[in-house]
Amino acid sequence: MRATDVVKRFGEREALRGVSFEAGPGELVAIIGPNGAGKTTLLSILAGISSPDAGGVDAPDGTVGWVPQQAALYRRLTVEENLLLFARLEGHGDPAASVEEMLELTGLRERRGEIVARLSGGNQQRINIAIGLLSRPAVLLLDEPSVGLDPRQRARLWEFVAGLAGRGTTVIFSTHDIQEAERYGGRVLVLADGESLFDGSAEELRQAVRSEAPESADRDFETAFVAYLQHRGH
């Protein structure tokens, strides 16, 4: 997936200012930045939900799976009914088989008959992602997927996502947790005020932070990262 000089404006405000990046098959790309950096806007443009005011997006063959930040599913339906509905809407030849596959993948087979509203936030997020995967996408976009999850749920989520990337799916996720980006993102794209500040590996980001904000080099990575953003004028 490739984004080239993407610009998005909301009235006078520029939410994205010429952002470019690309991601290959099986890559796990973390988009990181403070609140209001433009992470969700960029993901929604990559997902095709909104269109850029300038620049363009090249998506690979096959669909782009979209998992919004808040679970986009029907809380009064059961796990199975949700998966079955979206499998049917995706036009699967055998929707029941697709449901079984997703239940296996999410580890929710035993809870298939439960109303989604009664599940924990983590399990709801797993169904949310499973619905995004029903289109068998070449690229999966996750908008802050771990928000509201406890450490154990987060660990299971990232294990699940890493498994997808391992099978060749390009995964692009947004987060404002620098440690999560460092730990799970094979590549990190730093956005601040709609501007792309950095694109590289987590290790390269550490080096950039050290050289940009040497006074914070011996402190924890999150503090050093904040100092880095301040040095870059954000």
Place this chain on the structure above:
Amino acid sequence: MGGVRWLLLKDLQILRRSPLQAALLVAYPILIAVLVGFAISRGPEDPRVAFVNEVPPNTRINVGGAELPKSNVKEQICKRVECVFVEDRAEALEKVESGDVLAALVLPADLVNKINSLSTLTPGVPEVEILVNEENALKAELVDDRITTLLAEANLRIARRIGNEGGRYLGLIVNGGRFEVLGETIPILGLQASARILESVTPALPPRLRPSLEEVTEFASQARDNLDVAKPLIDRLAQPIAVDKVVVGGESPPLEIFAIAVAATLTLAFVVVLLVAGSLALEREENAFSRLTRGLVSQGGLLAEKVLLGVVAGLVVTLLMLLGMKIFVPLDLGRVGLWLAAIVVAAAALGAAGAALGAAAREVRAVSLLAFMVTLPIAFLSLVPSGAVGAGVFDAIRFLTALFPFKPALEAIQAALDASGPGIGGPLLHLAVLFAAYAAIARFALRRFGSV
């Protein structure tokens, strides 16, 4: 189209998961059907009015010294209301204050004397007293109207009776006859006979006296002729203006059909508008809208599914209601095809309006409030008849109610139920135009619906 089918199934599943909502959808029309059915099949009950008659017994109205026959005013009044006979004014007052009776009518002791004084040189003003508890404006108006009508009828009956008696005396003066007073019968010659006698004796008189007698004869003839004209005038005095009612258009359906149509349309409107608007807003609340419209289903398809949901639910609920009412009121099942056409087209237009509201408000609670705020006043305004308000206000109401599908839906359902009423074509066309307009508004509003 496949997507619409699965979404419809999903919405029905969600509806089934809300037992209260589902129960209300079934129970509400049945309850309304039973209530309206009972109300229109049993007819209105007479209002209870306390009646105090302080007029001494055997006191009768008399004209020119002669008593009129009993006019049965009390019986006439008590035929129209449920009279609760009480001893005195204090008891009547207590019953009105406690709400036991709607009003009290007090006939004072001097009522007949004052009526009798009307034919004297010192006429009094006969008055009756009405006690009303006007705690409620609607009730006050109802009581005022009912009592005013009853008294107008009583006045009319008395005036007719007096007119008849006056006419009888005039007849005696003109034609002669016998008049009974204090048990004695007095023969009255009458103007006609007087003139005849004068004419027959005139030739026998000396010529110098004849002109004077001829003048008297001429007067008697003229008086007879003019008093003949006076009798119908006295008759008309009791009711000078006669009513000749001619219905010119606006054929009104039988009251029970109108009541059924109003109940059915109200139910249809609330069920469809609330369901469609709420269900569309729910797609956004569940964050599913953007996921759905990313290629799984088009915005038009989603709107069509919501309107279809409204039509299905509205059709089931309204049909249940009409069939429930058929127990109480004979409805022509031969017109069921027209019922279906009216309900489906009305539900589609109401559904499109609900979709526009749902897309505009975006949150289920806000949508429910908005749907009530729009539907309820429009429903009330749609029931305002011409002449009930000023011409300018009525034109404004007519314009406003034409913009929302409630009134044409009511007209379509009324036409479908009533074989003798106006045709169904006009209202259906009106609904079709509103459907197209609201669908376009909903499409436009949906553009900003999924904004992140």
